[in-house]
Amino acid sequence: MDATDISREPWKEIEDALDRGDTQQIRTIIESRSNAELTQAVGRLHYQARQRLALSLPPRDMVKFLHKADPLVSAPLLALMKPENAALAVAGVREDIRQSVLKNLPDGDSRIIMASLSPAERKAIQRRLSYLTNSAGALMTSHFVSHSIDATVGDVIDKLRKNAEEYADYEVQYVYVLGENEKLEGVLRLRDLLFKDARNPVREAMIAEPAQCHPEASLEEMIAFFEERAFFAVPVVDGQSVMLGIVSRKIVLRAATVRANNTMMKLHGIIGGEEYRSMPLGTRSLRRLSWLTVNIFLNLLAAGVIVLFEDTLLRVISLAAFLPIISDMSGNAGNQAVAVSLRELTLRLIRPAEFGYVLLKESALGLINGLALGLLLGIMALIWKGNLWLGLVAGGALAINTIVAVCAGGILPLALRRLKVDPALVASPVLTTVTDVSGFLFTLGFATLALDWIA
Amino acid sequence: MDATDISREPWKEIEDALDRGDTQQIRTIIESRSNAELTQAVGRLHYQARQRLALSLPPRDMVKFLHKADPLVSAPLLALMKPENAALAVAGVREDIRQSVLKNLPDGDSRIIMASLSPAERKAIQRRLSYLTNSAGALMTSHFVSHSIDATVGDVIDKLRKNAEEYADYEVQYVYVLGENEKLEGVLRLRDLLFKDARNPVREAMIAEPAQCHPEASLEEMIAFFEERAFFAVPVVDGQSVMLGIVSRKIVLRAATVRANNTMMKLHGIIGGEEYRSMPLGTRSLRRLSWLTVNIFLNLLAAGVIVLFEDTLLRVISLAAFLPIISDMSGNAGNQAVAVSLRELTLRLIRPAEFGYVLLKESALGLINGLALGLLLGIMALIWKGNLWLGLVAGGALAINTIVAVCAGGILPLALRRLKVDPALVASPVLTTVTDVSGFLFTLGFATLALDWIA
Numbered sequence: 001m002d003a004t005d006i007s008r009e010p011w012k013e014i015e016d017a018l019d020r021g022d023t024q025q026i027r028t029i030i031e032s033r034s035n036a037e038l039t040q041a042v043g044r045l046h047y048q049a050r051q052r053l054a055l056s057l058p059p060r061d062m063v064k065f066l067h068k069a070d071p072l073v074s075a076p077l078l079a080l081m082k083p084e085n086a087a088l089a090v091a092g093v094r095e096d097i098r099q100s101v102l103k104n105l106p107d108g109d110s111r112i113i114m115a116s117l118s119p120a121e122r123k124a125i126q127r128r129l130s131y132l133t134n135s136a137g138a139l140m141t142s143h144f145v146s147h148s149i150d151a152t153v154g155d156v157i158d159k160l161r162k163n164a165e166e167y168a169d170y171e172v173q174y175v176y177v178l179g180e181n182e183k184l185e186g187v188l189r190l191r192d193l194l195f196k197d198a199r200n201p202v203r204e205a206m207i208a209e210p211a212q213c214h215p216e217a218s219l220e221e222m223i224a225f226f227e228e229r230a231f232f233a234v235p236v237v238d239g240q241s242v243m244l245g246i247v248s249r250k251i252v253l254r255a256a257t258v259r260a261n262n263t264m265m266k267l268h269g270i271i272g273g274e275e276y277r278s279m280p281l282g283t284r285s286l287r288r289l290s291w292l293t294v295n296i297f298l299n300l301l302a303a304g305v306i307v308l309f310e311d312t313l314l315r316v317i318s319l320a321a322f323l324p325i326i327s328d329m330s331g332n333a334g335n336q337a338v339a340v341s342l343r344e345l346t347l348r349l350i351r352p353a354e355f356g357y358v359l360l361k362e363s364a365l366g367l368i369n370g371l372a373l374g375l376l377l378g379i380m381a382l383i384w385k386g387n388l389w390l391g392l393v394a395g396g397a398l399a400i401n402t403i404v405a406v407c408a409g410g411i412l413p414l415a416l417r418r419l420k421v422d423p424a425l426v427a428s429p430v431l432t433t434v435t436d437v438s439g440f441l442f443t444l445g446f447a448t449l450a451l452d453w454i455a
Numbered sequence: 456m457d458a459t460d461i462s463r464e465p466w467k468e469i470e471d472a473l474d475r476g477d478t479q480q481i482r483t484i485i486e487s488r489s490n491a492e493l494t495q496a497v498g499r500l501h502y503q504a505r506q507r508l509a510l511s512l513p514p515r516d517m518v519k520f521l522h523k524a525d526p527l528v529s530a531p532l533l534a535l536m537k538p539e540n541a542a543l544a545v546a547g548v549r550e551d552i553r554q555s556v557l558k559n560l561p562d563g564d565s566r567i568i569m570a571s572l573s574p575a576e577r578k579a580i581q582r583r584l585s586y587l588t589n590s591a592g593a594l595m596t597s598h599f600v601s602h603s604i605d606a607t608v609g610d611v612i613d614k615l616r617k618n619a620e621e622y623a624d625y626e627v628q629y630v631y632v633l634g635e636n637e638k639l640e641g642v643l644r645l646r647d648l649l650f651k652d653a654r655n656p657v658r659e660a661m662i663a664e665p666a667q668c669h670p671e672a673s674l675e676e677m678i679a680f681f682e683e684r685a686f687f688a689v690p691v692v693d694g695q696s697v698m699l700g701i702v703s704r705k706i707v708l709r710a711a712t713v714r715a716n717n718t719m720m721k722l723h724g725i726i727g728g729e730e731y732r733s734m735p736l737g738t739r740s741l742r743r744l745s746w747l748t749v750n751i752f753l754n755l756l757a758a759g760v761i762v763l764f765e766d767t768l769l770r771v772i773s774l775a776a777f778l779p780i781i782s783d784m785s786g787n788a789g790n791q792a793v794a795v796s797l798r799e800l801t802l803r804l805i806r807p808a809e810f811g812y813v814l815l816k817e818s819a820l821g822l823i824n825g826l827a828l829g830l831l832l833g834i835m836a837l838i839w840k841g842n843l844w845l846g847l848v849a850g851g852a853l854a855i856n857t858i859v860a861v862c863a864g865g866i867l868p869l870a871l872r873r874l875k876v877d878p879a880l881v882a883s884p885v886l887t888t889v890t891d892v893s894g895f896l897f898t899l900g901f902a903t904l905a906l907d908w909i910a
Contacts, residue, residue: 040803260715303780340732
């Protein structure tokens with residue numbers, strides 16, 4: 001069998017090839033399978049098979065593999081290789097991928113690999129790692145085509161033609177025109193080269209003072225940049241206008257997608273914003289457990305309120321059935337507001353300081369929805385026990401607590417952002433604690449006040 | 456003041472211009488402000504100001520506005536315009552935006568506007584609307600450059616040069632080569648035009664049998680397509696290879712980002728996957744309330760379990776404090792698994808049929824985390840009341856219920872996907888109901904069995 005059989009599970013194919021010691025076949029699989037399939041394949045391999053794969057894969061095949069599969073599952077393979085082979089593979093990997101590969105390695109392994117790189121490569125990687133995640137400096141690549149300003153359009157076309165093979169990987173759209181000391185002077189678009197006479201000097205054909213950004217530019221700034229303009233890439237320059245690299249629209253949009261997914265994961269208590277089932281069980285378990293453990297301690301606060309009111313509960317035991325409803329419903333109502341605030345913060349529709357605006361919008365909504373839900377629960381309680389006061393206590397508590405929850409949920413992400421805490425990871429557990437404590441206080445407090453009528 | 460003052464809130468500027476009746480200034484604002492600022496501005500305008508804006512804006516300015524601001528906030532402005540002006544504006548809008556504009560209008564308004572369009576335009580829009588959301592047919596644009604196959608490279612360059620102004624908007628990367636009956640025969644890349652001799656026939660310079668897709672292709676298929684290839688766009692053809700349009704990488708990535716955000720919003724109970732605080736209060740309130748109302752009925756199932764065990768609760772009232780903890784913790788643990796499954800489904804790392812794999816992975820994790828959390832809660836109960844049996848009941852119930860929750864959370868999104876129900880919107884409430892019912896059953900059931908030792 002010299003072609004891969006697409007109908008088969010890719011990880012079973014790799015296992016078979018490993019069993020036969022057929023490294024040529026593994027190379028064929030890496031070349032023919034899609035990125036998603038390779039990511040899935042490694043995720044599904046048993047630990048021993050993964051180890052055998054890492055030990056038998058030549059560095060140049062590992063490079064191909066790292067270019068295709070998600071670094072989150074592919075990087076750990078490096079830690080299983082011989083260090084000198086791993087270093088060779090890392091050195092061969094495209095620089096924009098290299099960083100995420102190293103980030104997904106345990107510290108010890110990345111140190112060993114870094115140590116075996118050349119000083120120049122090490123320095124380049126370290127400079128890259130020093131930029132904030134998702135800043136222009138972290139997302140830029142040095143795979144761009146440049147030309148000196150003292151030339152003609154024909155010279156540029158000749159250079160492109162001569163290096164067509166090398167540039168094929170670059171998705172060339174622009175040629176950056178550099179002056180003295182690599183300073184960015186202008187940009188030539190492919191179509192400019194096509195439409196202008198070859199004898200024209202570059203200086204006249206180029207777009208001078210082109211759009212550019214600094215390596216500190218944030219993902220939000222770059223998203224806004226590409227939304228306003230139909231460009232394929234933006235050059236990154238330092239304070240002296242020296243060209244450092246380019247950030248492509250593609251990379252920016254991918255980073256935005258990854259971030260949106262991470263937010264979703266964090267909101268559901270996945271620390272770090274990412275988990276694949278192919279990660280080691282211990283890692284997955286610990287990540288999830290650390291968030292849950294914080295939650296259990298937060299829960300004690302709410303449980304404490306119930307303990308305070310045990311006497312009331314003993315006299316009106318049917319209240320016990322209302323407590324989880326009020327806790328769950330307020331949590332739900334508040335989390336809706338959390339999601340809307342997170343989204344509006346990301347889209348920059350609101351600023352972290354606009355408490356007043358959010359409060360205004362959410363209190364009106366909380367009032368309507370609180371009254372509606374409270375009325376519903378109140379009627380249910382009235383029908384169940386035939387006691388108007390019980391209906392008033394349960395319905396009133398849910399109504400008021402929904403207002404509290406919706407307002408708190410709307411404001412919390414803003415407050416956390418101002419405190420430089422990640423709202424996606426923290427807003428939901430803090431909100432639930434607040435709404436549980438207040439919800440139980442309202443329910444059991446009102447019940448205590450109305451005890452003579454409902455007991 | 457003839458330039459806009461960037462330091463001012465854009466909606467205040469619009470309000471001022473409306474007060475002065477200065478439509479020229481409003482045009483300047485639309486041209487100079489960013490997309491995000493315009494979206495925000497309209498969102499923040501009071502209803503009356505929005506109405507005045509809609510009535511005073513000439514259709515051609517409305518077109519500019521629709522090209523920049525998010526259709527979700529800009530489309531409703533059309534409903535406030537005179538119908539004939541609204542129709543003019545819709546007819547002038549770029550076709551890939553027109554569809555989302557019409558989708559965001561109330562049915563009545565979009566019917567009136569559709570009726571005033573020419574039959575050809577109406578037919579084109581209706582065909583567009585007939586494709587599934589996020590399919591290639593829905594995302595494609597007819598803004599592409601084509602040329603007949605019987606020509607030379609020089610002819611194509613001449614056509615590009617002559618129409619340079621019109622094509623400036625198109626972000627031209629490829630020229631599609633069409634044969635008889637508009638059948639797609641090949642693709643010319645800009646760089647091919649640049650590097651090849653002008654006298655070459657197109658037939659030889661083009662890439663024959665180029666990558667293509669059908670209008671039914673899903674967003675997942677297109678994401679996978681662009682992940683594998685460095686293309687800027689893919690041509691869409693019908694069953695007879697007739698070219699219908701192109702789908703650009705940019706549109707696909709944007710659709711993927713929007714969908715990731717929608718998933719996050721739906722997971723938090725925002726029906727439709729989107730809410731801006733600038734939407735009318737009634738719409739926001741109803742959307743959130745409809746999801747909450749379903750939840751309150753689901754909650755009754757869990758409350759019913761508590762009612763069944765009222766006698767046990769009366770004898771061991773301290774159990775009341777444990778119920779919300781067990782409900783909250785199991786819900787949290789299960790929702791972590793929901794998030795991981797949703798993500799792996801989206802990334803196609805798992806298929807909806809792989810229950811066994813997910814169960815295998817989640818049961819192991821559930822066992823570890825269940826034991827850890829159960830032990831923690833058990834020890835807390837033991838310390839609080841000095842009763843070993845109470846610790847065993849509370850800890851044991853949480854341990855077992857965490858396993859149930861994690862397994863159910865992992866499987867639920869797969870099952871819902873197979874049933875063609877949107878897991879993002881439904882998984883969380885169904886999961887919480889299941890884990891509440893089972894959690895209360897375990898806690899109160901175990902307590903009833905051990906009643907003589909813990910009472």
